[in-house]
Amino acid sequence: MHHIGKNNIKYFMSTIFYHDNGWKQLSDTIVEKSYSSVFVLVDQNTKSHCLSHFDQHFSHPYTLLTMDAGEANKHIETCEHLWSSLSEQGADRNSLLLNLGGGVVTDLGGFVACTYKRGIDFINIPTSLLAMVDASVGGKTGVDFQGLKNQIGIIREPAFVVIDDSFLTTLPSNEFRSGYAEMLKHGLIADADYFLDLATEQLDVVNSPISNHIRHSVEIKRKVVSEDPYEKGLRKILNYGHTLGHAIETHFLNHPAAQHLLHGEAIAIGMVMEAELSYRTTNLSIEERDQIKAVFSSIFDSISFDDSDRSAIKALLKHDKKNESSEIRFVLLKAIGSAVIDCLVSEEDIDAAFRFYAD
Ligand SMILES: NC(=O)c1ccc[n+]([C@@H]2O[C@H](COP(=O)([O-])OP(=O)(O)OC[C@H]3O[C@@H](n4cnc5c(N)ncnc54)[C@H](O)[C@@H]3O)[C@@H](O)[C@H]2O)c1
Ligand SMILES: [Zn+2]
Incomplete structure (x- = not known):
């Protein structure tokens, strides 16, 4: 930390x-x-x-x-x-x-x-x-x-x-899933056991201990924010999945005729794609990369991107307010439960991340 x-x-x-x-x-x-x-x-x-x-x-x-x-x-x-x-x-x-x-x-x-x-x-x-x-x-x-x-x-x-x-x-179930994506993110960036609990229990408001999980997620977020409220460093880990996720969300928001994606649905895609970036850049193991993809695909429908979606999303990445210069910086994972900020990736890596998601 x-x-x-x-x-x-x-x-x-x-x-x-x-x-x-x-x-x-x-x-x-x-x-x-x-x-x-x-x-x-x-x-x-x-x-x-x-x-x-x-x-x-x-x-x-x-x-x-x-x-x-x-x-x-x-x-x-x-x-x-x-x-x-x-x-x-x-x-x-x-x-x-x-x-x-x-x-x-x-x-x-x-x-x-x-x-x-x-x-x-x-x-x-x-x-x-x-x-x-x-x-x-x-x-x-x-x-x-x-x-x-x-x-x-x-x-x-x-x-x-x-x-x-x-x-x-x-709350409609797609909205519930959208929040669940952020909870899974809390596990991915800070607590591997929590990620596994959420992955196995899944999505049941009535029967799962959602109250406890809500408190746990709130505590993870509060701890991070209290150490770095103005996002000079550590707080950036909360953006795991969000660099690509925001670009994807914005793209679909700007094209209301296309499919409608909720925030959590977009960042779920971002987290899968950024798992591939992590594998390529910060040595996330292939097993954990694949596990992340498997967990998200068991919860979220797969979305398809055509060439024009991909190039629009890549153009939007350059507008992301988290990018200080023209370089695109990502929060990536070293392992499930452990995040690294300010990682540079190449355009080729991003293309590979789109392919990994689509496979
Ligand atoms: N400030 C932050 O740190 C932060 C962090 C994450 C996300 N956000 C922002 O939060 C927004 C997404 O939040 P959201 O998913 O809650 O969106 P939202 O406020 O649009 O709520 C989702 C939908 O559920 C409905 N709804 C809410 N509670 C309901 C309930 N109990 N029963 C039935 N319907 C209900 C809403 O009317 C809406 O249609 C985005 O704008 C995102 O940028 C902010
Ligand atoms: Zn979010």
């Missing part, structure tokens, strides 16, 4: 509260802080599936703000609309925003809260698996811009996070 920024000003990391403890913390905070007004941001789906459960646990009056669901709405016009609503409804510096939804709601709602009147308090109540284990932890907020993911945003922690996995009962 790298040791970075010993002299950095200590980064505040929000506490994550679970279940009843979380709801109690929420009620107590509202009383303690005497907020001037409380707003709750939902999208249409979390409005119909999550709001009634929320209302059972939250008795304070609030104003509901609704946005259209989905990544395609994670843009600045949605923020403008919400800034207007906040303003029209008299939100002031002492108002509170609760983000009740998946990663789109928590990323965008967080950004709206950070920028409205130079910043009001916000609390994340993630309702998708992906938002629970990933998006609501670590303070990254923001929106997509000019076809590029998360181009505009800010790092700022919510006041705290409330995780209640009973929201997951209404």
